Amino acid sequence: MRDTSYVQKLMSHAPQDEIEHEWRSAFIIEREGSAQSQCVSVRSRDGREANGFVMSLCVRHKWIDRSAKLERLVLIFSHGGIYVEGQHLQRGLDALEEGKLKRIQEQNSNEIALIKSHNADVRKQEDKEPLVSRVVLSPSFESLLESEENLAEIAKVVKEDYVHHSGSDKDAA
Numbered sequence: 001m002r003d004t005s006y007v008q009k010l011m012s013h014a015p016q017d018e019i020e021h022e023w024r025s026a027f028i029i030e031r032e033g034s035a036q037s038q039c040v041s042v043r044s045r046d047g048r049e050a051n052g053f054v055m056s057l058c059v060r061h062k063w064i065d066r067s068a069k070l071e072r073l074v075l076i077f078s079h080g081g082i083y084v085e086g087q088h089l090q091r092g093l094d095a096l097e098e099g100k101l102k103r104i105q106e107q108n109s110n111e112i113a114l115i116k117s118h119n120a121d122v123r124k125q126e127d128k129e130p131l132v133s134r135v136v137l138s139p140s141f142e143s144l145l146e147s148e149e150n151l152a153e154i155a156k157v158v159k160e161d162y163v164h165h166s167g168s169d170k171d172a173a
Contacts (some may be wrong), residue, residue: 024111026130027092028103036099040075040096041080041103042137051137055099072131089118092130101136106135122143 024047040054054088057078064072071089075082084092084104095101107115112131119128144150 024107026086026089026115027061027095027109028105029091029095029100030149032107035075040082042135043103043105045106045108047105051141053080053082055101061093061096063090068157080137080139081094083134084132086130086132088125088128088130089132090126090130092132092154099155104132104135106132 037055039052040058041050043050054077059076059078061076062074064074069087070085071087073084073093073156075084075091082104083128091160092104094099114128115131119131
């Protein structure tokens with residue numbers, strides 16, 4: 001009889017540990033040995049919009065309804081704040097306190113459903129995948145640009161940069 005075990009290995013699915021998650025991670029964290037994060041970036045559900053704050057401006061954080069069905073976390077920076085709603089957010093807070101948090105990703109309903117189904121099989125609370133259902137950043141980028149003073153400041157910087165480069169667009173190409 002022929003040995004067909006190699007065919008079965010080729011046709012079988014990879015072990016669960018090797019399967020990459022089909023959703024975007026709620027918290028992107030720098031790994032050990034890498035440089036400390038410079039900025040925490042907040043990404044919208046569709047991934048088309050990113051905002052954030054410099055980590056050195058983080059003043060404090062506060063849990064609201066920790067370990068509740070819907071956890072809420074507020075991060076305060078010297079120039080604004082980030083409000084996060086979701087479940088199993090402790091991993092992100094730990095990363096923030098260690099200076100390793102790079103990004104907070106708001107997840108869409110499909111990703112949330114996949115994570116909830118995956119988390120149902122996980123017993124340990126700390127091993128559950130965090131999910132972020134809502135993120136609010138204040139002040140918004142649009143509100144900063146609505147002020148004539150803020151727009152004037154941006155125009156001033158652009159003009160200084162233009163004069164500094166002698167009005168040449170050669171470096172831009």
